[in-house]
Amino acid sequence: MRTNVRIDSATRERLARIAERDYGGASPDETVARPAFEHASFAALARLSDEEPREYRAEQHALAETDVTVSDVHDSE
Numbered sequence: 001m002r003t004n005v006r007i008d009s010a011t012r013e014r015l016a017r018i019a020e021r022d023y024g025g026a027s028p029d030e031t032v033a034r035p036a037f038e039h040a041s042f043a044a045l046a047r048l049s050d051e052e053p054r055e056y057r058a059e060q061h062a063l064a065e066t067d068v069t070v071s072d073v074h075d076s077e
Contacts, residue, residue, distance in 0.1 A: 007015075012028075019031040026034075 015028050015031055019026045019028060023031055023034065
């Protein structure tokens with residue numbers, strides 16, 4: 001679904017310059033979507049409790065320390 005958004009022409013021009021310079025000529029829609037996505041990502045991270053990242057890092061460390069043999073078969077060629 002598409003809609004119209006009323007913005008000042010100077011803002012529209014700034015958006016076009018940002019799209020060209022920073023996003024390789026992306027559309028205005030793509031250019032606005034990027035910071036919206038980043039904002040949502042940072043907001044989600046801010047909602048995490050302090051304990052959740054700590055538990056994740058502990059699990060990640062334990063997995064990194066695990067010594068697992070993936071295969072005993074050697075290529076004979």
